[in-house]
Amino acid sequence: MKAVVLNGSNRDENPLNIWENIIVEKLENRGWEVETVELRNIKLSTCIGCFGCWIKTPGQCILKDNGVKICKAVARSDLLVLLTPVTFGGYSFELKKMVDRLIPNLLPLFTKINGEIHHKTRYEKNPKLLVIGYHPQYDEESERIFKELVHRNAINMDSPANHAEVVTGDINDVKGVAMLRKIKVIS
Amino acid sequence: MSEYTKVFLLMGSPKGEKSVSNNIVSYILEKFHENGVKAEKIVIVKQVRTDDALNKLVSKAIDSDILILVSPLYVDSIPSITIKVLEEFYKLTKNSLRKKQKFMAIFNCGFPEPHHNDLAMDMCKKFASDSGLEWAGGVTIGMGPSLDGRSLEKFRMARNLCNGLDIAVEALMKGESVPREAMLIASKPLMPLSIVKFVMCNFGRFLWGNQMDKSVKKKMYDRPYES
Numbered sequence: 251m252k253a254v255v256l257n258g259s260n261r262d263e264n265p266l267n268i269w270e271n272i273i274v275e276k277l278e279n280r281g282w283e284v285e286t287v288e289l290r291n292i293k294l295s296t297c298i299g300c301f302g303c304w305i306k307t308p309g310q311c312i313l314k315d316n317g318v319k320i321c322k323a324v325a326r327s328d329l330l331v332l333l334t335p336v337t338f339g340g341y342s343f344e345l346k347k348m349v350d351r352l353i354p355n356l357l358p359l360f361t362k363i364n365g366e367i368h369h370k371t372r373y374e375k376n377p378k379l380l381v382i383g384y385h386p387q388y389d390e391e392s393e394r395i396f397k398e399l400v401h402r403n404a405i406n407m408d409s410p411a412n413h414a415e416v417v418t419g420d421i422n423d424v425k426g427v428a429m430l431r432k433i434k435v436i437s
Numbered sequence: 438m439s440e441y442t443k444v445f446l447l448m449g450s451p452k453g454e455k456s457v458s459n460n461i462v463s464y465i466l467e468k469f470h471e472n473g474v475k476a477e478k479i480v481i482v483k484q485v486r487t488d489d490a491l492n493k494l495v496s497k498a499i500d501s502d503i504l505i506l507v508s509p510l511y512v513d514s515i516p517s518i519t520i521k522v523l524e525e526f527y528k529l530t531k532n533s534l535r536k537k538q539k540f541m542a543i544f545n546c547g548f549p550e551p552h553h554n555d556l557a558m559d560m561c562k563k564f565a566s567d568s569g570l571e572w573a574g575g576v577t578i579g580m581g582p583s584l585d586g587r588s589l590e591k592f593r594m595a596r597n598l599c600n601g602l603d604i605a606v607e608a609l610m611k612g613e614s615v616p617r618e619a620m621l622i623a624s625k626p627l628m629p630l631s632i633v634k635f636v637m638c639n640f641g642r643f644l645w646g647n648q649m650d651k652s653v654k655k656k657m658y659d660r661p662y663e664s
């Protein structure tokens with residue numbers, strides 16, 4: 251089983267980096283093959299909205315940088331883990347840069363899901379989605395938006411399962427392991 | 438509204454000026470200008486490449502009295518470059534005493550149902566409350582790509598949107614928030630949803646195929662990364 255972990259933390263000492271270590275360790279102990287990417291440290295352009303990945307080179311972004319490699323790894327994975335500071339209830343710039351670049355893995359064609367229009371996915375099998383957001387202190391509205399966003403992203407990516415968690419305050423191994431035990435998508 | 442009131446429109450489409458968002462911005466700018474109000478547009482994608490340009494953009498946004506964000510929806514949310522601007526704005530203003538400043542947001546998305554934009558709108562409201570801005574209201578537009586290529590008032594199906602935007606601009610000029618009725622009118626679907634959904638689901642291949650070269654059409658379903 252393959253997992254891709256995208257860390258959208260904007261600085262080296264963010265508590266998210268500790269969460270990342272705990273998650274990777276847990277997955278590796280269970281025999282997962284894990285690829286991690288610290289998005290702030292790599293060259294990654296922002297999506298230019300050209301739809302070239304649908305109408306010029308189907309399935310591939312026309313911007314030839316690390317985004318292409320990551321998109322490929324995500325298409326071949328069983329689990330996509332996203333880590334991000336929660337900004338206004340959503341994903342950070344660092345993480346969203348890559349999330350916007352994942353649309354080559356969708357088809358331009360449409361389908362109805364729960365009566366709403368969405369895109370069909372390009373691949374038969376899509377990864378499960380686990381998203382961990384960090385917010386320094388508890389904020390009800392941020393958490394509501396964040397969880398709803400992950401749920402809607404999972405619909406758009408046709409993820410077979412998804413889980414969103416917003417963590418606050420300090421982190422230690424005991425707290426991390428206890429939280430992860432409850433998360434079905436990696437258990 | 439005094440002649441010193443500064444209106445600032447943030448155009449958030451990563452496509453730049455050839456975008457639906459830019460069409461909407463142009464329409465709003467004209468309405469302000471017709472009424473003698475100085476309103477300025479900034480194309481975010483041109484101003485985020487260097488820290489210096491970004492700082493200039495954000496300083497101007499902070500300095501405005503009315504800030505209006507017009508943006509497409511990207512993956513159920515705000516496009517990355519536009520998030521960057523909001524993050525910088527928040528960083529620079531969070532601990533400072535703020536003057537009264539209004540914030541309005543307008544989102545357009547590709548799917549026909551305007552409500553796909555609701556979460557992006559919630560994020561904008563959250564941004565406003567976190568950054569000490571007064572939320573002035575929002576407009577959500579579905580089927581945005583059908584408003585591409587021509588000025589907004591030339592589209593018959595955009596008449597509700599234009600009417601709603603007219604009322605919104607008028608209210609903002611009086612120093613008020615956008616009336617709820619204006620937001621509802623502007624956010625009405627451009628066409629009956631059941632018809633649009635039928636066409637999108639059954640004729641999607643043709644809708645997209647028209648934009649592809651013959652040789653690419655055959656590759657529409659390619660899976661370059663299949664393991």
Ligand SMILES: Cc1cc2nc3c(=O)[nH]c(=O)nc-3n(C[C@H](O)[C@H](O)[C@H](O)COP(=O)(O)O)c2cc1C
Nearest residue numbers: 450456457458509510511512513546547548581582
């Ligand atoms: C990377 C990317 C992600 C998108 N995600 C969504 C989406 O989640 N829902 C939707 O309805 N449209 C989505 N769209 C479509 C755009 O919102 C739509 O094409 C819009 O009209 C573009 O506006 P603009 O011309 O102002 O850039 C997406 C487009 C791109 C390029």
